[in-house]
Amino acid sequence: MPYTRRSFVTSSAATGAWLALGAPLLARADDTVELPFANGSRQLAAYPQKRALLVMTTRPVQLETPFSVFDGNVFTPNYAFFVRWHLAGVPTTIDPVAFRLNVHGLVARPLSLTLRDLRHFPTVEVDAVCQCSGNSRGFFAPRVPGGQWGNGAMGNARWRGARLRDILRHAGVQSSAVQIRFRGLDAPVEAGTPPFLKALDVDRAMSEDVIVAYEMNGEPLPLLNGYPVRLVVPGWYATYWVKMLSDIEAIDHVDDNFWMKTAYRIPATPGGNVDPAATGFATVPINKLTIRSFITNLTDGEKIAAKPTSVQGIAFNSGAGIKRVEFSSDGGTSWSDAALGRDYGNYAFRPWSTRFVPKAGTSYVLACRATGNDGETQTNLAVWNPGGYLRNVIETTKVSAA
Numbered sequence: 026m027p028y029t030r031r032s033f034v035t036s037s038a039a040t041g042a043w044l045a046l047g048a049p050l051l052a053r054a055d056d057t058v059e060l061p062f063a064n065g066s067r068q069l070a071a072y073p074q075k076r077a078l079l080v081m082t083t084r085p086v087q088l089e090t091p092f093s094v095f096d097g098n099v100f101t102p103n104y105a106f107f108v109r110w111h112l113a114g115v116p117t118t119i120d121p122v123a124f125r126l127n128v129h130g131l132v133a134r135p136l137s138l139t140l141r142d143l144r145h146f147p148t149v150e151v152d153a154v155c156q157c158s159g160n161s162r163g164f165f166a167p168r169v170p171g172g173q174w175g176n177g178a179m180g181n182a183r184w185r186g187a188r189l190r191d192i193l194r195h196a197g198v199q200s201s202a203v204q205i206r207f208r209g210l211d212a213p214v215e216a217g218t219p220p221f222l223k224a225l226d227v228d229r230a231m232s233e234d235v236i237v238a239y240e241m242n243g244e245p246l247p248l249l250n251g252y253p254v255r256l257v258v259p260g261w262y263a264t265y266w267v268k269m270l271s272d273i274e275a276i277d278h279v280d281d282n283f284w285m286k287t288a289y290r291i292p293a294t295p296g297g298n299v300d301p302a303a304t305g306f307a308t309v310p311i312n313k314l315t316i317r318s319f320i321t322n323l324t325d326g327e328k329i330a331a332k333p334t335s336v337q338g339i340a341f342n343s344g345a346g347i348k349r350v351e352f353s354s355d356g357g358t359s360w361s362d363a364a365l366g367r368d369y370g371n372y373a374f375r376p377w378s379t380r381f382v383p384k385a386g387t388s389y390v391l392a393c394r395a396t397g398n399d400g401e402t403q404t405n406l407a408v409w410n411p412g413g414y415l416r417n418v419i420e421t422t423k424v425s426a427a
């Protein structure tokens with residue numbers, strides 16, 4: 026639903042009222058979803074501009090996409106897109122005319138850009154998966170602290186905006202700059218909580234595909250997904266995709282703020298894996314997505330008819346693109362190639378489909394395994410690290426045929 030600036034202001038005024046109340050629209054207290062791990066019961070609630078989503082927390086608002094949304098939707102609708110904020114001080118209204126994106130620090134020419142200014146840079150579009158670093162954290166064994174997401178803290182959208190590189194070149198980043206640091210309009214609610222800041226090395230920030238997006242799936246971004254602009258870092262975890270982006274600073278050092286130096290670190294080990302008993306290992310900031318694939322049209326425990334059944338799903342990786350998806354109906358003992366669907370580019374969900382013929386009175390463990398053009402694939406052993414990051418084990422779906 027396209028809306029004008031004026032109607033956005035009106036609808037975000039309504040947003041303000043609801044967020045201030047902390048009260049979801051449309052929710053019935055008995056509407057819950059059970060995620061398949063201990064303490065996985067989630068209430069469904071519809072926040073402003075959103076359909077009913079699984080509530081993980083309300084302050085800050087954290088909402089998970091029901092997994093069924095991924096079936097048949099290569100693009101995750103804005104109203105169904107997951108929501109994650111770290112700090113509860115999220116603005117409930119934003120004036121698009123007064124909004125400024127400031128660029129400062131080690132630049133020849135500090136900028137204060139309006140939304141109209143941003144549209145004067147060449148427009149680019151990318152289809153890319155935005156996945157929380159902690160997506161699927163609830164499946165970690167042993168369990169780890171942090172948001173207990175199922176598999177729905179991800180989404181694929183068509184992002185449209187200006188290249189970050191064009192903005193930075195316009196400002197003239199000085200050669201002494203080491204990183205570019207990003208901040209949004211959200212703020213901590215308690216003194217002592219660090220503001221949410223993320224930083225990219227200058228060459229990552231200057232790469233062609235990083236954009237400052239003002240549209241998501243052909244519409245302004247929903248407020249909860251970062252209206253009016255957010256950073257899009259295709260192929261990298263969503264923690265870098267700073268929402269309500271208002272401040273870009275070129276700095277002369279590797280950022281040592283809490284969200285870079287302490288949080289969002291992965292072990293500097295092969296695959297980011299460590300033994301749960303390990304301590305004292307070196308870490309690096311989380312970065313590229315790991316390759317994943319899912320079956321979307323059948324759910325675990327489902328009873329299906331004993332007749333030819335189509336199976337479909339999605340796969341994605343960090344930008345090499347998907348070379349193949351294999352399917353197994355015997356828990357990974359034997360595999361056959363699935364057919365890949367339309368290619369929306371190397372950062373997007375790649376749909377796939379296949380068929381199998383279940384026999385009556387038989388149980389099946391269905392599995393899918395994606396391989397990237399770079400050879401990266403999924404394995405039977407789940408990664409473990411204390412942050413609950415990088416999960417990409419081969420997922421299984423148990424079904425039985427009647």
Ligand SMILES: Nc1nc2c(c(=O)[nH]1)N[C@H]1C(S)=C(S)[C@@H](COP(=O)(O)O)O[C@H]1N2
Binds near residue numbers: 221264
């Ligand atoms: N300003 C701001 N941007 C942010 C965050 C935040 O807390 N504040 N969280 C990040 C994290 S960890 C995730 S997973 C994504 C979530 O994006 P979404 O809410 O649009 O799904 O936003 C990222 N950008």
Ligand SMILES: [Mo]
Binds near residue numbers: 109157159263264
């Ligand atoms: Mo995240």
